[in-house]
Amino acid sequence: MSNLSPKRAIITGITGQDGSYLAELLLSKGYEVHGFIRRSSSFNTGRIDHVYQEPHAPNHNLILHFADLTDASRLVTLLNEIQPDEVYNLAAQSHVRVSFDEPEYTGDVTGLGTIRLLEAIRAAGVSPRFYQASSSEMFGATPPPQNEETPFYPRSPYGVAKVYSYWITRNYREAYGLFAVNGILFNHESPRRGGTFVTRKITRAVARIAAGQQSELYMGNLDAVRDWGYAPEYVEAMWRMLQHDEPTDYVVATGTAYSVRDFLQFSFEHVGLDWEKFVKFDERYLRPTEVDSLIGDASKAKDKLGWTPKILTPRLAQIMVDADVAALGVEGSRFIDSVVTA
Ligand code: NAP
Numbered sequence: 111m112s113n114l115s116p117k118r119a120i121i122t123g124i125t126g127q128d129g130s131y132l133a134e135l136l137l138s139k140g141y142e143v144h145g146f147i148r149r150s151s152s153f154n155t156g157r158i159d160h161v162y163q164e165p166h167a168p169n170h171n172l173i174l175h176f177a178d179l180t181d182a183s184r185l186v187t188l189l190n191e192i193q194p195d196e197v198y199n200l201a202a203q204s205h206v207r208v209s210f211d212e213p214e215y216t217g218d219v220t221g222l223g224t225i226r227l228l229e230a231i232r233a234a235g236v237s238p239r240f241y242q243a244s245s246s247e248m249f250g251a252t253p254p255p256q257n258e259e260t261p262f263y264p265r266s267p268y269g270v271a272k273v274y275s276y277w278i279t280r281n282y283r284e285a286y287g288l289f290a291v292n293g294i295l296f297n298h299e300s301p302r303r304g305g306t307f308v309t310r311k312i313t314r315a316v317a318r319i320a321a322g323q324q325s326e327l328y329m330g331n332l333d334a335v336r337d338w339g340y341a342p343e344y345v346e347a348m349w350r351m352l353q354h355d356e357p358t359d360y361v362v363a364t365g366t367a368y369s370v371r372d373f374l375q376f377s378f379e380h381v382g383l384d385w386e387k388f389v390k391f392d393e394r395y396l397r398p399t400e401v402d403s404l405i406g407d408a409s410k411a412k413d414k415l416g417w418t419p420k421i422l423t424p425r426l427a428q429i430m431v432d433a434d435v436a437a438l439g440v441e442g443s444r445f446i447d448s449v450v451t452a
């Protein structure tokens with residue numbers, strides 16, 4: 111990459127967990143990053159405020175644009191204006207439980223949003239490399255271990271919408287020769303994880319309980335098994351997929367399996383507490399159809415991209431608890447020494 115012409119990347123969903131880490135990664139590699147954000151009545155840029163650059167600053171290389179995946183003409187205008195080398199489609203209604211409450215909206219954004227973006231690429235006459243944020247939720251009821259050859263059996267409107275996006279991405283690769291890839295990522299978490307996903311819900315509650323600010327935590331199905339990795343490592347895999355010679359699809363996972371109950375134990379024991387004294391059941395957190403077990407086989411990503419995970423679930427739980435304890439400002443607590451703020 112020459113200093114005179116940095117690569118230009120678009121990130122949809124830049125305000126989300128993965129978008130924020132990917133923006134950091136691409137900026138560190140010298141990219142000009144164009145982030146699509148949706149208009150909100152309150153600020154929604156908290157995860158990227160630390161990399162925000164004044165539009166009037168000379169040589170600023172993070173540029174934010176209002177754009178919504180439901181607005182096709184806006185996407186065409188921006189693709190034409192930006193002329194990107196790479197497009198990372200991370201925007202989605204990404205909550206599985208919420209997708210049962212808002213199935214049509216989820217289909218519109220998480221499914222049809224992808225075809226709007228792919229058609230915008232064609233309409234604008236550009237040919238960037240394209241990354242689609244596919245999900246292990248597509249495997250749903252198909253038993254583990256799951257890899258690139260495993261049949262899909264989605265169990266939620268979210269999973270069904272992601273299957274649509276997966277296949278339309280493959281179809282545009284085959285039909286139009288677009289360098290388009292699916293990253294089939296298993297659950298990945300961080301201190302920036304949204305507060306209603308199970309890991310962050312647990313680690314925030316642990317910090318509050320340890321600080322005496324909360325006494326109970328209501329949860330749903332504790333038997334669900336997930337393969338939880340560390341989000342900053344997963345955005346590195348996304349980038350590597352677009353640097354490879356061949357456009358193909360990859361599973362990204364740790365290959366390790368833990369239950370929600372295990373995650374509770376790792377998190378509470380990190381602050382010296384017994385989870386069973388605080389956790390209660392509430393059926394509102396159950397789903398009409400559940401995904402029982404997701405455990406990925408990421409051998410292809412290891413062989414072709416040289417990607418391997420370093421942080422596994424027990425350590426991930428500690429990182430997230432430490433960050434939530436620090437965020438509460440528990441000065442002088444015995445936990446503060448080991449704070450990791452990644
Ligand atoms: P996230 O934190 O929920 O972020 C989603 C992003 O999409 C946010 O920036 C959100 O904007 C944006 N968005 C939502 N609706 C939009 C719309 N209509 N138009 C434009 N932008 C919209 O999700 P994440 O965990 O970073 O995940 C990134 C992507 O990977 C998602 O597509 C997700 O489905 C997928 N995925 C995630 C995982 C995981 O374990 N994290 C695993 C597999 C796949 P606001 O900030 O304004 O809400």
Ligand code: F7E
Nearest residue numbers: 204206245246247296297306307308309329330331334395
């Ligand atoms: O649930 C169980 C719940 O909401 C994990 C998204 O990033 O990963 C994520 O989807 C498990 C489920 O994530 C509560 O029933 C129990 O079995 O953290 P979650 P998810 O549904 O796996 C995939 C790969 C994505 O692509 C998605 O975008 O935990 N669970 N009790 C609970 N879950 C929540 N949220 N809240 C509870 O109280």
